Each structure stands twice: as structure tokens, then as C-alpha cells.
Amino acid sequence: MSRFTRVGFIGLGVMGEPICRNLAQKCGLPVLGCDMNPEPLARLAPHGVQAADVATLARECDVIFLSLPSGEIVEKLARGDQGLLATCRPGQVIVDTSTSPVDTTRKLSAEFAERQVTFIDAPVARTRAAAEAGTLSVMVGATPEVFEEVRPLIATFANEITLCGGVGSGQVVKILNNMVLFETVTALAEARGIARRSGVDPKVILETFTLGSADSFALRNHGLKAILPGEFPEKAFPVSYARKDLNYALRLAEQTGIPAHGARNVDLWFEAALARGLGDRYWPVISRVIDDEDGGAPVNAASGHQP
Structure with missing residues (x-):
């Protein structure tokens, strides 16, 4: 009891x-x-x-x-x-x-x-x-x-x-879970941009990824539900919060002697999104910073999507 x-x-x-x-x-x-x-x-x-x-x-x-x-x-x-x-x-x-x-x-x-x-x-x-x-x-x-x-x-x-x-281990796993997610979504955003500029419909590449070895939770959720439709609401997990978690991961990487180049690449995109005034938007908005197809036009702020 x-x-x-x-x-x-x-x-x-x-x-x-x-x-x-x-x-x-x-x-x-x-x-x-x-x-x-x-x-x-x-x-x-x-x-x-x-x-x-x-x-x-x-x-x-x-x-x-x-x-x-x-x-x-x-x-x-x-x-x-x-x-x-x-x-x-x-x-x-x-x-x-x-x-x-x-x-x-x-x-x-x-x-x-x-x-x-x-x-x-x-x-x-x-x-x-x-x-x-x-x-x-x-x-x-x-x-x-x-x-x-x-x-x-x-x-x-x-x-x-x-x-x-022991104490602190939960934070290690959570912080690194987020780091891996951020890196995976960044890879999806980069692939989407490269495909679009190569003449392939972003819908085709992301949906086809679900049929192969690039399939993932990140693809099916952040890729298909946010990046593809361009929905980056303000009442979701924003860039500012994501960067905070990523900085915790980078701090842990530094303390353990791992360079974490992939995570540092994501941080560059988070920094660029903040510079664009997108800090309050759902964090996969970095896909529109990576491939700015609208020439800096405001991103879709649809509010129905959960992180």
C-alpha cells in the first residue's frame, strides 16, 4: 500500500x-x-x-x-x-x-x-x-x-x-530522444527541398519514403502532417522550446566528449528560424527555412495540429 x-x-x-x-x-x-x-x-x-x-x-x-x-x-x-x-x-x-x-x-x-x-x-x-x-x-x-x-x-x-x-538517466534518454528526432526531421526537410528543386513533388518523395528504409515515426508525423502541408501552428512545440532541448543535448555531448556534428547542424537551422521570427511556430517550420520556396513569405499558421 x-x-x-x-x-x-x-x-x-x-x-x-x-x-x-x-x-x-x-x-x-x-x-x-x-x-x-x-x-x-x-x-x-x-x-x-x-x-x-x-x-x-x-x-x-x-x-x-x-x-x-x-x-x-x-x-x-x-x-x-x-x-x-x-x-x-x-x-x-x-x-x-x-x-x-x-x-x-x-x-x-x-x-x-x-x-x-x-x-x-x-x-x-x-x-x-x-x-x-x-x-x-x-x-x-x-x-x-x-x-x-x-x-x-x-x-x-x-x-x-x-x-x-539512477537519477539523471531519464533526462539523458529524453534529451537524446529529442536530439535524434530533430536530426531526423532535419534530414527529411533537406531531402524534401532537394527533391523539389530537382523536379520531384515533395508529396511523392515523402509518401514513397514510407514504403522504404527511410520510414520512421518522424516521417509519418512531422513529415507528412507538418512539413508536407506546411502547417506550423503557434500552439504546439515551438522552435524556441526545441532549441532549448537541443542545447541541453549539446551541453551533454560536450561534457562527454562527443562532437555531435549532426546536432550542431540542426542548431544552425533553429538559429536561422529564430532570426526569421519563427520562434513561436511548431519547430518543423525549419523545413521552410531550409527550402524557402516562397521567398520569405509567412508560413501557414494553421492551429489544428498537435506536435
């Missing part, structure tokens, strides 16, 4: 809100939510989520989930004057579902351990639609014992849960 009696959740943004909703609906425990924006809290209230501040969560919750935009914000929340390190209590477990730098995660875990608090990483993969459906993939960095404790809670919003190793 779980020792947890109350769940806290900090960060109710694009992913955090549906994750928190699934927790509240399925975990069988009271859930307290915290966010600077009152709107998601209002939407979650009918599902039993009670609004609270960080100090209240630290005082009343045995386990606290974080879903924040960056590792820098996680650090700020932890180390602020009234942050989690100042207000936590022995025996608590903090589960960071954000994507954060590996070294930051391991340093925070050590600092919390000095206060007898367990801090683990459990970054999430897949889309907001998957978060809504409770079918995320979660990569966990924790001891096997802590993993087994938190797994039933994570299972309320994920159908694939992997213990990747």
Missing part, C-alpha cells in the same frame, strides 16, 4: 494541465495544484484539484510533481527564498517531469537528499494529445525502490514507463 496520502502538482501549462487532470481523476488521492496562471486551476477545479501555493504543497503533500518549461525554472523554484529546498520536509518525493539538463538534475537531487527528500527525474515524451489521453511515454531516473513507489501515480498519465537508471 502506498505511503502517499496527498499529491502536489506545480506547473499547469500545455502538458502539466492534462497530466494533473489525469492524476486527479485516477490516483484516488487529493491533488493540490499550483500555477501562476489562474485559468488552468479554474479548469481543473471541477476535477477536484485544489489551488494552493508552493509553501502549502511543501507542507501538506507527500509527493510533488513538477511540469515546468525549463531546467532553469526548476532550479529557481527549488532554490528561491520560499522555494522547495527551503520549505520541503523529510520523507517527501519530488518528481520532475520537466526536461532539464542532466547536471542540474543530479545537483538538485543531491541538495534535496541533504534534507532527506528524494528528487527524481521523469521527463515525458509525446504530445499534448497523448497527455490528455493518458498515453505519454515517461523516462525515469531513480532507484528501483522509488521507481516502484511512484510508478502507479505515473501510470495515471502514461502507458509507457521506463526506468532508465
Whole structure:
């Protein structure tokens, strides 16, 4: 039987809100939510989520989930004057579902351990639609014992849960998953542009790829659903967020002595997209920077596509 009696959740943004909703609906425990924006809290209230501040969560919750935009914000929340390190209590477990730098995660875990608090990483993969459906993939960095404790809670919003190793290992796998995705989509965008300029319809090359060895999740989702129709909505995973994750991968590559030339190539395209003012658009918009067939015309901002 779980020792947890109350769940806290900090960060109710694009992913955090549906994750928190699934927790509240399925975990069988009271859930307290915290966010600077009152709107998601209002939407979650009918599902039993009670609004609270960080100090209240630290005082009343045995386990606290974080879903924040960056590792820098996680650090700020932890180390602020009234942050989690100042207000936590022995025996608590903090589960960071954000994507954060590996070294930051391991340093925070050590600092919390000095206060007898367990801090683990459990970054999430897949889309907001998957978060809504409770079918995320979660990569966990924790001891096997802590993993087994938190797994039933994570299972309320994920159908694939992997213990990747000790603290920080979940971040390693998540960051490199994104790096490989970014590189694959960049290759697709380059192939599309070369094909178009060689007189081959982009639809033909991308759809034919699905029949051969170039087939992939990236092709069927980012290639056929975003690059081909030119749909790069603003309410999806934007270039600015993608570049943040890629920079975490490049930081890890530098720390481990791997040149990562492929990832650095992607970063050049992200930088070019930002220079074009496309930082808020769904990140496969780099395909239109790679092959600027419209001469710099605004890209399609259709909003119905999920990342």
C-alpha cells in the first residue's frame, strides 16, 4: 500500500494541465495544484484539484510533481527564498517531469537528499494529445525502490514507463530522444527541398519514403502532417522550446566528449528560424527555412495540429 496520502502538482501549462487532470481523476488521492496562471486551476477545479501555493504543497503533500518549461525554472523554484529546498520536509518525493539538463538534475537531487527528500527525474515524451489521453511515454531516473513507489501515480498519465537508471538517466534518454528526432526531421526537410528543386513533388518523395528504409515515426508525423502541408501552428512545440532541448543535448555531448556534428547542424537551422521570427511556430517550420520556396513569405499558421 502506498505511503502517499496527498499529491502536489506545480506547473499547469500545455502538458502539466492534462497530466494533473489525469492524476486527479485516477490516483484516488487529493491533488493540490499550483500555477501562476489562474485559468488552468479554474479548469481543473471541477476535477477536484485544489489551488494552493508552493509553501502549502511543501507542507501538506507527500509527493510533488513538477511540469515546468525549463531546467532553469526548476532550479529557481527549488532554490528561491520560499522555494522547495527551503520549505520541503523529510520523507517527501519530488518528481520532475520537466526536461532539464542532466547536471542540474543530479545537483538538485543531491541538495534535496541533504534534507532527506528524494528528487527524481521523469521527463515525458509525446504530445499534448497523448497527455490528455493518458498515453505519454515517461523516462525515469531513480532507484528501483522509488521507481516502484511512484510508478502507479505515473501510470495515471502514461502507458509507457521506463526506468532508465539512477537519477539523471531519464533526462539523458529524453534529451537524446529529442536530439535524434530533430536530426531526423532535419534530414527529411533537406531531402524534401532537394527533391523539389530537382523536379520531384515533395508529396511523392515523402509518401514513397514510407514504403522504404527511410520510414520512421518522424516521417509519418512531422513529415507528412507538418512539413508536407506546411502547417506550423503557434500552439504546439515551438522552435524556441526545441532549441532549448537541443542545447541541453549539446551541453551533454560536450561534457562527454562527443562532437555531435549532426546536432550542431540542426542548431544552425533553429538559429536561422529564430532570426526569421519563427520562434513561436511548431519547430518543423525549419523545413521552410531550409527550402524557402516562397521567398520569405509567412508560413501557414494553421492551429489544428498537435506536435
